[in-house]
Amino acid sequence: MDFGPFLLLALMEGLVTAAVLALTASGLSLAFGIMRVVNVAHGAFFMLGAVLAWFVSQWVPGPAALSFAAALVICPLIVGGIAALADTVVLKRLNYEPEATIVATIGLLYILEQAALSFFGPDARPVPAPLNFRIQLPWFGYSGYKLMVVVGAALVLLAVWLILRHTKAGLVMRATQIDRDTARAFGINVDRVYAGVFAMGAGLAAIAAVLIVPIQQAHYLMGGDPLLLSFIVVIIGGLGSLRGTLVAALLIGLSDGVISTFFAPTLAKIIATLVVALVLVFRPQGLFGTRAA
Amino acid sequence: MKADRALVLHLGVLAVLLALHFTAPAYHHTNIARIMVLAIYAMGYNIAFGYTGLLSLGHALLFGAGLYGAGLLVYHADASAPVAIIAGLLAGGAMALAVGLLALRTAGVAFMIVTLMFAQAGYLTVLYFGSYTRGDEGIVIPRAARMLWGLDLSDDNTRYLIALALFATALLANLALAQSRFGRIMVAMRENEERSRMLGFNPFTVKLTALIVSGLYSGLSGAAYGLMFGYVGASLASVQYSILPLLYVLLGGAGTVLGPFLGALLMFYLIDYASAVTDAHQFVTGAALVLLILFAPKGILGTLRARGLKWLP
Structure with missing residues (x-):
């Protein structure tokens, strides 16, 4: 293949990564922006979404599209429920103190991974794609499902944006983000907002996982990379800035696609992690953010 | 009198450990040797986290620096064990200096993420140079190279x-x-950085020094671990090994001298016994972290100190 089409393929792969990454990272960003919670268990929520999608695909009979649709509804709900529970039982009692919540979410990460290992097993398992067609370009054929992932992720992100900007719930969330105490004084149930936001963040990770699992099999350790990449995206985009998160996801996803196609993926990851560490050191507000971390 | 009581307690613990050498059954004998080496690592972690208040999520980088500093020298350059251990110790300190110079410009959550990222980059580097480090598979140090002055x-x-x-x-x-x-200056830094600065102490220098001491401990522990147990592998530099000392220190008591050892001892045997009942030992680690941070954030010795044993260092 010539360089041009090869680059196009790399960019298309990068776009799929970027779309899923944007979904996952916006969940992390939401929890950080509104609750100031750094959720180390976010990757575990992602993994849980994928693993549950496999269970759903086993239980729901009929065509793959049907079980996929079911997974798209059921998985985020279950994962969100678990997250809300973790928030009420653990994080709230820690008063969202940053260091304590990080330790607690590390613990949560171990517990969830162990649960997946015990009930799902150590093997990677495939989930069938809901649709199976290829788009034939002049140089290569491309999976139609992958393009659907990009469209699906964009739709979900649009919905999140609409909820935050144009609904009462979004208004309440933004009010809580700006000033928790004043929001409480106005009769907003901050505890419920926090539980809801944490659940929503986890649910977004679960949706991302359900979308990606037909391409990349479900495995109990699959949460590591999305967690790391989400951290990278959220930090480069500016902690807590949703728009920055989207831009950064696109940037990181595309460059990850290109770099891992032309160079070693491990090298790409080393460079990305170092860049992030240095961004945090020298520009703690992120490349696009305005608020200090 | 105060210092004496503490000294007697610590010498007593060491005496018990010496006595165990002659009495402990073979299985526990090996375990305790391993726990003591890991406890050195945890002590190093405690100097940064417990005393100075620097919650690092990337100490595996310092442990790994010692591990590979010693292991690669022995494996590729046929260095002798004493040289390798000293090299590991210094590698830990040097790595702490490098990380500290950058990471200490941040604080709080950003510090945790920066250290986590550096450690992750270090872990990936070990994998990337697999032709030298043999990555996940690891290096097995031959017995001939594990001689310390004829021992x-x-x-x-x-x-x-x-x-x-x-x-x-x-x-x-x-x-x-x-x-x-x-x-005491380290503790002052942990308790109130601004006030200590006002009293004329430079927070950056104090924290950097604490981090370097912590790195020396971690490097020594890593080097000793590699040489004593004959294995140097990437898994020992993974995130898991950044969390372990945190867990040990939280359990034993942050900011206490004996806490890291007590935490390592209890956690090691807790996982050991749990493994007999279930293979879900990650669950034990996770549950221990959550329960500790919820109900006993001061750890065992920290709680004892708060309840009356004020002289406990």
Whole structure:
């Protein structure tokens, strides 16, 4: 293949990564922006979404599209429920103190991974794609499902944006983000907002996982990379800035696609992690953010 | 009188460990040697986290620096064990200096993420240079290279005594540090950075020094671990090994000299016994972290100190 089409393929792969990454990272960003919670268990929520999608695909009979649709509804709900529970039982009692919540979410990460290992097993398992067609370009054929992932992720992100900007719930969330105490004084149930936001963040990770699992099999350790990449995206985009998160996801996803196609993926990851560490050191507000971390 | 009581307690613990050398069954004998080496690592972590308030999520980088600093020298350059251990110790300190110069420009959550990222980059680097480090598979250090001045580190008895000697040195140095003027400055930095700055202490220098000392401990522990147990692998530099010392220190008591050892001992045996019942030992780790941070954030010795044993260093 010539360089041009090869680059196009790399960019298309990068776009799929970027779309899923944007979904996952916006969940992390939401929890950080509104609750100031750094959720180390976010990757575990992602993994849980994928693993549950496999269970759903086993239980729901009929065509793959049907079980996929079911997974798209059921998985985020279950994962969100678990997250809300973790928030009420653990994080709230820690008063969202940053260091304590990080330790607690590390613990949560171990517990969830162990649960997946015990009930799902150590093997990677495939989930069938809901649709199976290829788009034939002049140089290569491309999976139609992958393009659907990009469209699906964009739709979900649009919905999140609409909820935050144009609904009462979004208004309440933004009010809580700006000033928790004043929001409480106005009769907003901050505890419920926090539980809801944490659940929503986890649910977004679960949706991302359900979308990606037909391409990349479900495995109990699959949460590591999305967690790391989400951290990278959220930090480069500016902690807590949703728009920055989207831009950064696109940037990181595309460059990850290109770099891992032309160079070693491990090298790409080393460079990305170092860049992030240095961004945090020298520009703690992120490349696009305005608020200090 | 105060210092004496503490000294007697710590010497007593060391005496018990020496007595265990002659009495403990073979299985526990090996375990305790391993725990003592890991406790050195946890003590190093405690100097940064417990005393100075620097919650790092990337200490595996410092442990790994010692591990690979020693292991690669022995494996590729045929260095002798004493040289390798000193190299590991220095590698840990140098790595801490490098990380500290950058990471200490941040604080709080950003510090945790930066250290986590550096450690992740270090872990990936080990994998990337797999032709030298043999990545996940790891290097097995040959028995011939594990000789310390004619003492065979692969022999159970020698290993235990060397581990005890290193542990005793580290513990007493830690005790001296905690009771020194600098030890109190570290605590001041943890309790109120602004006020300490106002009193004329430079937070950056104090934290950097604490981090370097912490790196020396971690490097020593990594080097000793590699040589004593004959294995140097990437898994020992993974995130898991950044979390372990945090867990040990939280359990035993952050900011106490004996806490890291007590935490390592209890956690090691907790996982060991849990493994007999279930293979879900990650669950034990996770649940321990959550329960500790919820109900006993001060750990065992920290709680004892708050409940009356005020002299506990």
